[in-house]
Amino acid sequence: MTTIYRARRILTMNPARPEATHVAVRDGRILGAGPLQELKGWGTHTLDDRFADKVLMPGLVEGHSHTTEGTYWRYTYVGFFDRTDPEGRVWTGANSIEAAVDRLKAAGAALKDPAQPITGWGLDPIYYGKHRCTRQDLDRVSGTRPVGVQHASGHILNVNTRALELAGLLRKGIDHPGIPLGEDGLPTGELKGPEAMMPAAPHVGFDRDLLACDELGLRYFAKLCVRKGVTTAADMASQLPPDAVDMMLRVTGEPGFPARIVSLRRFLSIAPDELIARALELRAASTNQLRLGIVKIVVDGSIQGFSARLKWPGYYNGAPNGLWYVAPEQLRAALKGALEHGVQVHAHTNGDEATDLLLDCVEEALARHPSRDHRFTIQHGQLANAEQFRRMKTLGMCANLFPNHHFYWGDQHYSTTVGPERAERMNACATALANGVPLAIHSDAPVTPLGPLFTAWCAVNRLTASGRTLGEAEKIGVAQALRTITLGAAYTLKLDGEIGSIECGKRADFAVLEDDPMEIGPQKLKDVRIWGTVQDGRVFESAPAPREAAPAP
Amino acid sequence: MNPPSARIPVTVIGGYLGAGKTTLVNHLLRNAGARRLAILVNDFGDLPIDADLIEAQSEDLISIAGGCVCCSFGSDLMGALMKLAARSPAPDHVLLETSGVALPGSVARSVALIAGCSIDGVVVLADAETVAARAADRYMGDTITRQLAEADLAILNKTDLVPDAQLLALRKWIASTAPQARLIEAVRGEVPAEVMFGFGYSRAAIEGTGRLASGKLKPVEDASTRYESASFAVPQAVDAERLARALASPDSGLVRAKGVLRDIDGSMKALQVVGARFEVTAFAGRADPGIACIGLRGRMNRAAIERAAGLANTAKIV
Numbered sequence: 004m005t006t007i008y009r010a011r012r013i014l015t016m017n018p019a020r021p022e023a024t025h026v027a028v029r030d031g032r033i034l035g036a037g038p039l040q041e042l043k044g045w046g047t048h049t050l051d052d053r054f055a056d057k058v059l060m061p062g063l064v065e066g067h068s069h070t071t072e073g074t075y076w077r078y079t080y081v082g083f084f085d086r087t088d089p090e091g092r093v094w095t096g097a098n099s100i101e102a103a104v105d106r107l108k109a110a111g112a113a114l115k116d117p118a119q120p121i122t123g124w125g126l127d128p129i130y131y132g133k134h135r136c137t138r139q140d141l142d143r144v145s146g147t148r149p150v151g152v153q154h155a156s157g158h159i160l161n162v163n164t165r166a167l168e169l170a171g172l173l174r175k176g177i178d179h180p181g182i183p184l185g186e187d188g189l190p191t192g193e194l195k196g197p198e199a200m201m202p203a204a205p206h207v208g209f210d211r212d213l214l215a216c217d218e219l220g221l222r223y224f225a226k227l228c229v230r231k232g233v234t235t236a237a238d239m240a241s242q243l244p245p246d247a248v249d250m251m252l253r254v255t256g257e258p259g260f261p262a263r264i265v266s267l268r269r270f271l272s273i274a275p276d277e278l279i280a281r282a283l284e285l286r287a288a289s290t291n292q293l294r295l296g297i298v299k300i301v302v303d304g305s306i307q308g309f310s311a312r313l314k315w316p317g318y319y320n321g322a323p324n325g326l327w328y329v330a331p332e333q334l335r336a337a338l339k340g341a342l343e344h345g346v347q348v349h350a351h352t353n354g355d356e357a358t359d360l361l362l363d364c365v366e367e368a369l370a371r372h373p374s375r376d377h378r379f380t381i382q383h384g385q386l387a388n389a390e391q392f393r394r395m396k397t398l399g400m401c402a403n404l405f406p407n408h409h410f411y412w413g414d415q416h417y418s419t420t421v422g423p424e425r426a427e428r429m430n431a432c433a434t435a436l437a438n439g440v441p442l443a444i445h446s447d448a449p450v451t452p453l454g455p456l457f458t459a460w461c462a463v464n465r466l467t468a469s470g471r472t473l474g475e476a477e478k479i480g481v482a483q484a485l486r487t488i489t490l491g492a493a494y495t496l497k498l499d500g501e502i503g504s505i506e507c508g509k510r511a512d513f514a515v516l517e518d519d520p521m522e523i524g525p526q527k528l529k530d531v532r533i534w535g536t537v538q539d540g541r542v543f544e545s546a547p548a549p550r551e552a553a554p555a556p
Numbered sequence: 557m558n559p560p561s562a563r564i565p566v567t568v569i570g571g572y573l574g575a576g577k578t579t580l581v582n583h584l585l586r587n588a589g590a591r592r593l594a595i596l597v598n599d600f601g602d603l604p605i606d607a608d609l610i611e612a613q614s615e616d617l618i619s620i621a622g623g624c625v626c627c628s629f630g631s632d633l634m635g636a637l638m639k640l641a642a643r644s645p646a647p648d649h650v651l652l653e654t655s656g657v658a659l660p661g662s663v664a665r666s667v668a669l670i671a672g673c674s675i676d677g678v679v680v681l682a683d684a685e686t687v688a689a690r691a692a693d694r695y696m697g698d699t700i701t702r703q704l705a706e707a708d709l710a711i712l713n714k715t716d717l718v719p720d721a722q723l724l725a726l727r728k729w730i731a732s733t734a735p736q737a738r739l740i741e742a743v744r745g746e747v748p749a750e751v752m753f754g755f756g757y758s759r760a761a762i763e764g765t766g767r768l769a770s771g772k773l774k775p776v777e778d779a780s781t782r783y784e785s786a787s788f789a790v791p792q793a794v795d796a797e798r799l800a801r802a803l804a805s806p807d808s809g810l811v812r813a814k815g816v817l818r819d820i821d822g823s824m825k826a827l828q829v830v831g832a833r834f835e836v837t838a839f840a841g842r843a844d845p846g847i848a849c850i851g852l853r854g855r856m857n858r859a860a861i862e863r864a865a866g867l868a869n870t871a872k873i874v
Contacts, residue, residue: 171671179665198666201634242631272630274601312695327657327699330573360695 005029005048006540007039012519013059016490016504026059028511031540035507053542057534058519060485061504062234062512063455066403066492067349067382067445070216070238070264073224075124075449078208079110082125082155086452089226091548100131100140107144107152114148121145122208123152124449126161129415130468136161137185138192151207155411157450158308160200162192162207170203196308216241221254221264224453228262230545231454232514234538235493235502239349239382239447240267240299243285248295255292261536261543263292263512265496267299267349270329275336282346291539297496299382300337300350301328303357306385306420307412311354313386319422325354334364338379342372347497348379349403355386362394369398378441380495385429386421392431392438401495403443404430406461407451409474413467427474432462436483443492444484455492456520459484460529481525511540563674564641566650566667567752570660570703571681572690576713577653580681580745582606584651587749588622594640594647595626596633598655604628633663634670641672649676649753657699661706677830679752680707680737681745684718684726691733701733708831709811710737713745738811738831740852741782748783751850754814754828783811784856787848790865793818796825800834802864803827803847809855815847 006028013023015036027034027042034045042048073089080086080094081103087093097103103126111121121144128136141150141163149166153159167173167190175188181199185191194200204210216224216238228236241247243266255264268285270278278298286296303325304310309318310325317324334350341348352358358381365379380401381387385408387395395402408416408430416426428434435442444458462484465473479487493503502512517532535544569577581595582605597604605618605626612619618626625647629636633652640650652667654660664675680703683690691700704710710730715723730739740747796819803813813829816839826839827847849861 172669177669179669180662181666182669198634198662199669201666202638202669202671272599272601272628274599277601324698326659327696330656331695332573332656356695 005034005045006051007042007048008051008054008059009039010054010059011056013505014061014485014521015506016061016486017506020506023505026505026511026513028537028540031511033505033507033509033511036505054515058516059505060232060514060516060520061489062502062536062538063232063488063514064443064492064496064498064503065228065231065233065236065445065448065453065455065488066443066495067239067405068236068448068453070221070224070236070266072227072448072453073222074216074220076223077219078122078124079107080125081106081123081152083127083130086125087227087230089223089230091230091545093548097126098130100128100134100136103152104140104143107141107150111145111148111150117147120149120151120166120206120208123150125155126152127155135183135191135193138162138164138167138190141192149206151203151209153209155450156305156307158196158305160194160204160207160209162194162203164192166203166207167192169206172202216247218250218254221251225260225262226546227453229536229543230533231456232516232533232536233262233453233455234512234514234536235263235265235496235498236453237492237496238264238266240269242271243268243281243295248285248288251293252288252290256290260292261538261541263294263502263538265294265297265498267297268295270298270300270333270337275333275340278337279340279344279346282341283344286346294496294498297347297349298337298341300334300348302334302350302352302361303328303354306353307415309420311386312356312360313354313421314356314359318420319425320419324356327357331360331364334361335367338364338368339371341379342368342374342377345374347377349382349495350379351382352387353383353385355388355391358384358387358391362391362398362400365398365400366394375399378495378497380443382445383447386425387431387435388428389431389434389438392435392440395435395440396438401441401443402435403445403492403495404432404435404462405447406430406432406444406465407446407458409465410461410468411451413465413473414469414471417467417471417473428477429474430462431474431477432479432483432487433477436479441491441494442487443495444487445492454529455488456531456533457529459488459520460525462487463525463528481521481528484528485520511537513537563672564646564648564650565676566637566652566664566673567676568652568654568660568664568667568678569681570654570658570663570678570707571656571711572683572687572696572700572703573656574686575656575681575683576711576742576745577681578602578604580711580713580742580747581651581653582609583745583747584749584752585609585620585622585624588624589749591648591749591753592622592645593620593624594643594650595620595624596629596636596640596650596652597626598653599628599630604653634666637667637670637673641670657696659699659702659706661703664706674835675833676828677708677833678706679709679711680704680734681711681713682726682730684712684714684723687712688726688729691729704730704734704737707734707737708833709751710734710739711745711747712739712741714743715741716743735806736832738806738852740811750785751783751811754812781853783850784853785848785850786856786858787846788861788865788867789844789846790815790817790867791845792866793820793822794866795820796827796836799847799864800827800829800836803829803849803861804832804834807857807860808851808864809857810849810851810861812850813847815845816841816843817845817847
């Protein structure tokens with residue numbers, strides 16, 4: 004059964020044949036892209052005109068997200084920016100604490116059980132001026148139910164008085180850097196960092212392991228993928244216990260599941276040799292729709308949380324250097340084991356010192372176990388400089404940078420965390436490409452919203468939320484950006500032989516667009532309307548948003 | 557919230573890879589006496605418990621001779637601690653072995669947030685052979701010094717493996733890196749259980765129902781004669797907070813003290829000192845007021861302790 008789709012324009016990412024008008028699909032794979040006359044040569048076919056006024060791109064590849072993006076949507080979104088939920092409703096941004104409080108209050112009014120918590124996410128009080136959100140603010144939501152709202156960064160939780168009480172934190176004498184105290188000596192309700200959040204989180208509806216995705220979350224995540232033109236997404240990463248793997252295999256294997264998930268095993272709680280053994284077991288369990296067997300290692304923390312490891316001169320505001328999340332001995336052992344057994348490693352570094360350590364360790368491991376195509380990938384690598392990109396190239400590494408940071412935290416990076424000069428070179432996409440480092444870019448959803456075309460817009464324009472252009476020299480072109488969110492990301496996942504371009508033999512994965520990203524203009528790249536996707540030859544149209552609108556702020 | 561007396565004491569054990577954290581923990585398990593210890597480790601990867609001590613092992617729990625257990629916490633330290641605190645019977649003492657790159661002081665501040673736990677002390681180990689080189693390491697140096705700077709007790713371990721001159725220099729270096737900490741020295745992690753857990757009386761005796769009687773004290777037995785112990789009856793009212801502060805200061809030469817006192821406002825207080833850390837809490841039980849101390853042999857400053865306790869001429873030393 005062959006179907007030939009006609010499209011307004013097909014952007015193939017195949018340099019030998021960059022554009023086409025038709026694409027022929029058989030058994031979920033691409034027979035070819037080109038003029039109808041050529042494709043007819045494949046024999047009996049159906050000509051399908053449904054995309055005649057659409058633009059097709061290779062299915063977009065999100066190289067670093069977390070399926071928990073889907074998990075959060077069962078809670079109330081109170082972020083500053085508009086955000087689209089899995090059903091397609093646009094939640095308008097909450098532009099003040101009052102707006103956030105009102106929305107949470109409305110969510111509480113819908114609850115029957117009087118003890119049930121009210122849970123929100125996405126709060127961004129940095130846009131509300133100097134006022135920090137307090138327990139008194141959230142007491143206006145409810146004085147009797149526990150109320151908790153996670154910040155957009157995921158690193159801070161604001162709770163009300165009732166939640167503090169339930170957590171045993173409504174007391175004097177607390178001495179913790181993550182728990183500011185009010186004039187009355189009691190916590191203000193702001194809980195910063197995972198440890199400070201932990202005693203209260205279960206009382207306000209956040210499960211213990213916020214990064215563990217469940218079945219409903221996975222289904223929501225897949226719906227979001229269709230809306231954003233994504234056909235393959237990396238889930239980066241969890242400990243992948245057997246029951247989670249079974250669930251993911253079952254759900255992703257359903258005939259109507261619209262995305263290919265690449266789920267990485269995080270290096271946590273086990274010894275390096277066990278990690279590699281587990282990765283090999285997971286790899287053997289992979290299916291077409293669920294790819295397993297890559298390892299993720301977290302080397303340091305985050306820049307906005309001041310837990311990233313920076314080289315001299317450190318943080319612009321004088322904060323002490325950040326934290327190591329892995330000892331060099333463990334990192335080396337894991338990298339050597341991975342090279343020895345052909346396991347791919349993706350490593351999170353944010354600070355440039357963490358990147359240095361990773362590069363040193365990879366260099367040492369490669370000297371022991373030379374490997375020609377390991378594609379070890381630096382994830383985030385936000386502060387990497389030109390010298391480090393040159394080393395990445397020499398060592399055969401890839402980079403997956405995080406340009407969304409410019410929009411969401413760029414102003415803070417400029418004023419507070421790393422200062423103007425380094426803020427301008429953060430996520431140095433142009434330097435990476437100039438040095439020949441295979442490049443991907445990502446959203447780290449739910450840290451920032453899933454949406455590779457938005458991420459591409461960030462890499463092309465490098466605008467902050469306040470409108471500052473952060474690093475003119477590191478901008479990349481639209482064509483380059485589109486390549487990074489397709490073939491570029493596919494390469495970092497070792498899937499470039501299967502996906503990432505529209506050409507003979509590859510999987511029939513398309514992003515179906517209403518607008519042409521090459522024509523709409525660089526400033527409008529994020530506004531490209533997305534009709535849906537084709538994944539493995541199956542057509543998925545974004546369901547129209549339900550009639551009732553999302554709650555107004 | 558549970559009353560303070562019901563909180564389980566947690567000792568946070570820090571120090572870089574190879575400093576001897578696991579060796580110390582195993583030594584303490586072998587010398588736990590009747591104490592039910594719970595050990596929390598990051599992972600079971602590097603055999604946290606000596607094989608001959610293990611009675612049974614499941615995926616996340618090792619049962620150890622004498623009613624002790626060992627659990628791994630992975631990514632969820634706080635959750636694992638809350639679970640431990642809820643165990644029945646509750647452990648007498650938790651030893652939390654942090655990862656080699658963690659900052660134990662930060663870990664302790666977080667543990668203190670859990671209603672069922674209280675911090676007994678932050679103990680940081682340093683490997684006498686390698687700590688100087690580690691502290692000069694380009695990547696790990698500041699982590700090593702930050703770990704020590706947050707210690708209540710610093711244990712310089714493997715002192716038998718370095719020449720005297722180097723040991724002398726190390727003592728000076730640790731004193732300047734961690735001026736607040738009480739420095740103790742050890743070979744193969746052999747630190748007496750009393751130094752880590754206090755004297756042999758049960759928690760109930762000091763915190764609730766029993767009586768603290770100076771005559772019951774067992775002297776600290778340490779073959780290397782590194783420590784000495786003493787107890788003082790303190791019949792008159794004292795400023796408990798001030799006394800605690802004095803006992804926790806380096807001048808006292810104490811590594812540990814515990815006691816019950818009548819405060820100047822007439823209320824009864826329990827006092828605990830672990831190296832540089834002290835805590836004064838309300839005391840509801842019955843006890844003869846007094847303090848029991850463990851100090852470094854030859855360094856315990858009895859005169860200073862007596863002065864601080866207002867015992868100028870009436871000290872009763874056991």
